[in-house]
Amino acid sequence: MEARTAPLAFRRPVEADHRRLVAVVDDWWGGRQLAHLLPRLWLQFFTGTSWIAETADGTLAGFLVGFVSPDDPAVGYVHMVATSPNHRKRGLGRDLYQHFFDDVAARGVREVRAITWAGNRVSIGFHTAIGFGVDDGPGTQRLYGTSAYPDYEGDGRDMVVFSKRLGA
Numbered sequence: 507m508e509a510r511t512a513p514l515a516f517r518r519p520v521e522a523d524h525r526r527l528v529a530v531v532d533d534w535w536g537g538r539q540l541a542h543l544l545p546r547l548w549l550q551f552f553t554g555t556s557w558i559a560e561t562a563d564g565t566l567a568g569f570l571v572g573f574v575s576p577d578d579p580a581v582g583y584v585h586m587v588a589t590s591p592n593h594r595k596r597g598l599g600r601d602l603y604q605h606f607f608d609d610v611a612a613r614g615v616r617e618v619r620a621i622t623w624a625g626n627r628v629s630i631g632f633h634t635a636i637g638f639g640v641d642d643g644p645g646t647q648r649l650y651g652t653s654a655y656p657d658y659e660g661d662g663r664d665m666v667v668f669s670k671r672l673g674a
Contacts, residue, residue: 514559514567514598516605521549523558526566527588534588544571544586555582555613557605559589559598567593570602574613582610584620600636611672618672624654624664638668 519527527549528541548556552573559568568589575581584606589598607618620638622629630652634640642653649656649664658665 514561514593514601516557516559516601518553519549519556519558519569519571520553521546523569524549527569530566530590531586531588534590540586548585552585555606555609557602559593559602566590568598568602570606572606572610572618574610574615579614580616582606582615582618584618587620599632603636607672616672618670620668621658621665622668624649624652624666626666627651630666633668636670638670641667641669 524544524546528544531541531544532539548571552571555573556571557569558566561567568587570584570587572582572584575583584603587599587602589602610618618638620633622633624630627650630640640653641655645655646653647656648654652666654664654666656664658667
């Protein structure tokens with residue numbers, strides 16, 4: 507992992523950040539069309555457990571949107587995380603997740619979950635490197651070389667489900 511060349515500031519997102527995030531997310535995810543997965547409501551109702559990272563001049567470097575499950579307060583969920591290609595391989599994704607882990611652990615969360623497309627080898631490698639396990643329970647199949655749920659998010663949208671225990 508390369509060292510950071512400049513310090514980053516972490517802050518809570520606000521609704522006014524919405525345009526900035528949707529303007530970059532498709533590019534940051536290699537051209538995949540994902541902006542529709544980040545409607546404004548995420549920056550209206552889930553800011554207390556979400557994070558933005560910026561350079562000293564205010565340039566967006568990364569963000570994470572997550573929440574505590576209202577149905578099971580012991581579970582947190584990361585809806586989306588993205589980092590600028592100019593800030594990868596320097597620990598930013600890990601730092602964003604650590605901010606989230608600290609937030610939700612203080613609220614009683616003991617497990618964090620996330621998903622990614624089964625063909626996204628970079629995301630799978632990243633999540634496993636920071637301690638997430640891949641669900642290989644009933645209903646999973648080996649897809650794209652890993653355990654995943656076929657059609658998890660609809661026809662052809664095969665997903666890997668991750669979980670990570672917080673604390674000892």
